[in-house]
Amino acid sequence: MMLKAVVLCGNPKPRSRTLALAEALAAALLPGISIVTIDLAAHADSIFAWPSNDMDELIAVVAGADVVIVASPTYKAAYTGLLKGFLDRYGPGALDGVVAIPVMTGASLAHAMAPEAHLRPLLVELGASVPTRALYFVTDNMDEVDRSVEAWVTTNARYLQATLGRDTGRHPSGA
Incomplete structure (x- = not known):
């Protein structure tokens, strides 16, 4: 069975650096796996619209994933309202069975704990399993994305493998 993987980016800027980082992580962590990218900037007009067929479809895609990389820039020491507005469409436990990886970007290391302190608890509240450390960048x-992603994957791939009960194609040694 092929893994279903999603990159979910809550940056209000389309095709942002945050999205580039999340896609680089997905490619490095899950080589050969087809990955669906949801750039919420492209759906900003629908986030707070009720009802919304567009949002209903995206909600189903994320909830049906095996692995979702949830990415946001740091805004006011936390994640964006765009991402929060999307995730608010889920009830508690709605992401049960989904493995989530929190990813955040920021201007400095001053907010490096934001993904662990703010994004991880939200994902857990929604029922997602968060077996790895968050990635903060x-x-x-940006010229060091590949090196940073590779270091994160080398450290964390084994936790994802153990959670999914299968080999992701990556090994802790980086081989």
């Missing part, structure tokens, strides 16, 4: 270092 300083956006001034």
Whole structure:
């Protein structure tokens, strides 16, 4: 059975650096896996519309994923309202069975704990399993994305493998 993977980005700017980081992580962590990307900036007009067929479809895609990388820039020491508005469409436990990886970007290391302190608890409240450490990345270092992603994958891939009960194609040694 092929894994279903989603990158969910809550940056209000389309095709943002946050999205680029999340997609790089997905490609490195899940090589050969087809990954659906949801850039919420492209759906901003629908986030707070009730009802919304567009949002209903996206909600189903995320809830049906095996792995979802949830990414946001740091806004006021937390995640964006765009991401929160989307995730508010789920009830408690609605992401049961989904493995989530919190990813946040920021201008400095001052908010490096934001994904652990704010995004992880939200994902757990929604029922997602969060077996890895979050990835926080300083956006001034975009030329180091590949190196940072590779270091994160080397450290965390085994936790994802253990949670999914299968090999993701990556090994802790990086081989």
